[in-house]
Amino acid sequence: MASGSIFRLVSPAKITRSSVLHQFVEDKKKKKSWSKSKREWSCVPVYSNGYTVSSSFVASPWRSSEEIVSEVVLKQASLVQEQRKKGVGEEEAAAPMSRNLLDEAYERCGEVCAEYAKTFYLGTLLMTPERRRAVWAIYVWCRRTDELVDGPNASQITPIALHRWEKRLDDLYEGRPYDMYDAALSDTVLRFPIDIQPFRDMIEGMRLDLKKSRYKTFDELYLYCYYVAGTVGLMSVPVMGISPDSKASTESVYNSSLALGIANQLTNILRDVGEDAQRGRIYLPLDELALAGLSERDIFQGKVTDKWRTFMKGQIKRARLFFDEAEKGIAELNSASRWPVLASLLLYRQILDAIEANDYNNFTKRAYVGKAKKLVSLPVAYARSLSGPPKIAGMARI
Numbered sequence: 001m002a003s004g005s006i007f008r009l010v011s012p013a014k015i016t017r018s019s020v021l022h023q024f025v026e027d028k029k030k031k032k033s034w035s036k037s038k039r040e041w042s043c044v045p046v047y048s049n050g051y052t053v054s055s056s057f058v059a060s061p062w063r064s065s066e067e068i069v070s071e072v073v074l075k076q077a078s079l080v081q082e083q084r085k086k087g088v089g090e091e092e093a094a095a096p097m098s099r100n101l102l103d104e105a106y107e108r109c110g111e112v113c114a115e116y117a118k119t120f121y122l123g124t125l126l127m128t129p130e131r132r133r134a135v136w137a138i139y140v141w142c143r144r145t146d147e148l149v150d151g152p153n154a155s156q157i158t159p160i161a162l163h164r165w166e167k168r169l170d171d172l173y174e175g176r177p178y179d180m181y182d183a184a185l186s187d188t189v190l191r192f193p194i195d196i197q198p199f200r201d202m203i204e205g206m207r208l209d210l211k212k213s214r215y216k217t218f219d220e221l222y223l224y225c226y227y228v229a230g231t232v233g234l235m236s237v238p239v240m241g242i243s244p245d246s247k248a249s250t251e252s253v254y255n256s257s258l259a260l261g262i263a264n265q266l267t268n269i270l271r272d273v274g275e276d277a278q279r280g281r282i283y284l285p286l287d288e289l290a291l292a293g294l295s296e297r298d299i300f301q302g303k304v305t306d307k308w309r310t311f312m313k314g315q316i317k318r319a320r321l322f323f324d325e326a327e328k329g330i331a332e333l334n335s336a337s338r339w340p341v342l343a344s345l346l347l348y349r350q351i352l353d354a355i356e357a358n359d360y361n362n363f364t365k366r367a368y369v370g371k372a373k374k375l376v377s378l379p380v381a382y383a384r385s386l387s388g389p390p391k392i393a394g395m396a397r398i
């Protein structure tokens, strides 16, 4: 992907519901006991002594990825609750930069967004100007972070470069932006209650990508998906805003936003199995592959067999459950934010349908959602986004 423009200024040195995957859980129960989280999202094995054997041979209390992530969710949700109570508004903050320059910085973010994600950009035009440009600034930061490991200079990216990128993040959070795009985000995080942790975690995801190319369990994969995509949900909700009519708990809305990121990333992974295998990567839970009678070799050989189809059906089912979880939260968002989010959900979810339509050949055939289907989704999303939060709490209070 051409990334020259957004990197010009960068320093070169750079849940499941209980029904999820029922067949996997049933099979695995024979070997392990499975933790059932409060939100029943977990599809995570717990060894009977509550400990895992870590590669460093140090026994530590076992925490599932979901538990680790839910701490970040709680922290982010409480920041927003505080802001809601205090009634701190978007208009309050003043960034240490002239208004004209700042406007220009945001404009540039909008241009990047329009170039890389046209439909999403159009959706943001429905939002208030403050929200719209804040979402652009977040989008650009995420895109640049991803480009560090996936862009044209990826081969030169080392952990040191990622460390520098994280240092830049700290600086922009402290009001010392390095370039125009950073300046826009620096202003955004002053205006909206967005914790730094999801940003740090996305960088952590990129770090993981540099050193890891296999995922033994879904728990490991879940953490990766949280890092690179669930974080986007946590960054976005404080900007998109929760509807004043929402009766749902802030935490439950955050959980839905997290679910959307996870669902998107799982979908990405399922679409790109063949491409990733060509790069020597397998973003699939190896234990589940083994249970389906498949090995790494089968992935590299890329043959669509009945075993593969059955395995894929389970993976698709799981991704859809995350989409369902996400969908429930959308009605709780501010009215102007619902449409772009729902449109993106509907568009992404159709990639799963496309994998099915390709008879599960995600080795050599790219699952693709045609223009016509995309166009139909937009008014459908719009019509559905008109209905707001249910009159009584529609989402579980935790």
Ligand SMILES: CC(C)=CCC/C(C)=C/CC/C(C)=C/CC/C(C)=C/[C@@H]1[C@@H](COP(=O)(O)OP(=O)(O)O)[C@]1(C)CC/C=C(\C)CC/C=C(\C)CCC=C(C)C
Binding pocket: 120, 135, 138, 139, 140, 142, 143, 146, 150, 228, 229, 230, 232, 233, 234, 236, 237, 253, 254, 256, 257, 258, 260, 261, 264, 265, 268, 326, 327, 329, 330, 333, 340, 341, 344
């Ligand atoms: C209550 C509720 C449901 C709220 C919604 C919250 C919300 C807006 C969630 C957004 C979820 C979302 C769009 C997540 C992005 C997931 C994603 C695809 C991440 C990709 C990572 C790396 O993948 P990979 O390298 O395997 O794949 P590529 O080949 O590179 O595609 C990312 C590329 C990370 C970088 C993410 C972005 C550039 C997207 C950032 C998007 C936003 C800030 C705006 C999100 C808003 C909307 C309306 C979609």
Ligand SMILES: [Mn+2]
Binding pocket: 146, 147, 150
């Ligand atoms: Mn990428």
